Amino acid sequence: MALRRAREEGRRGSASTLVIVGLANPGADYAGSRHNVGGDAVRLVATRRGVTFSLERRQRCVTVTVPTPNGPVTLAVPTTFMNESGAALAPLLRRTSLQDLSRLVIAHDELDLEPGRLQFKQGGGLAGHNGLRSIAKTLGTNEFARLRIGIGKPVRKEQGADYVLQRPTGARKEALAVDVSGAADAIELLLDYDFDDAQRRVNGARG
DSSP states (O other): OHHHHHHHTOOOSOOOSEEEEEOOOOSGGGTTOGGGHHHHHHHHHHHHHTOOOBOOTTOSEEEEEEOOTTSOEEEEEESSOGGGGGGGHHHHHHHHTOOOGGGEEEEEEETTSOTTOEEEEESOOOTTOHHHHHHHHHHTOSOSEEEEEEOOOOSSGGGHHHHHHOOOOHHHHHHHHHHHHHHHHHHHHHHHSOHHHHHHHHHTOOO
16 A cells, blocks of 8 residues: 555654645646636645645645644645545655544545535545545545535536536636635634544535
């Protein structure tokens, strides 16, 4: 297993108390799509905090570490395609010395939540999400935390793939930007509060 090999190779870099990964597909063709809301939210948090992502050799994600009252937190966005997101996790967890997977939070789009709804969750199923499936395969477990960002469902189930990759226009584009901003707000709660507190605040709110 990739994660086990990473641990056996030893730890590198400074320890992070929390690692937050936003899922997205790379490249201009996917920019602004519903599938990219996790990555977009994490990037927005970095912009708000005035920090810049960097790509280190052999990493398969861009990262930046920010100071918080609870210790350093690493923000990351994989540079792989969504269905290969797990490839970024082994080197990322090795570099950040994170062993407690409850302290790994994956921000991702969620068809089963209506647009504007957010939900923090510890563990659970994968809901057919290819990015989550890849990460679970790499880690050998589903027991990592998530920020589920609601994007709603298409009219017909068979339209799912096109729907998530679609880049909304007009009012729907503006609404998606608002939802990304709300997800960034939720992530910022994790920087200043513990997970349980952030979960109560976010899951108890109505969009």
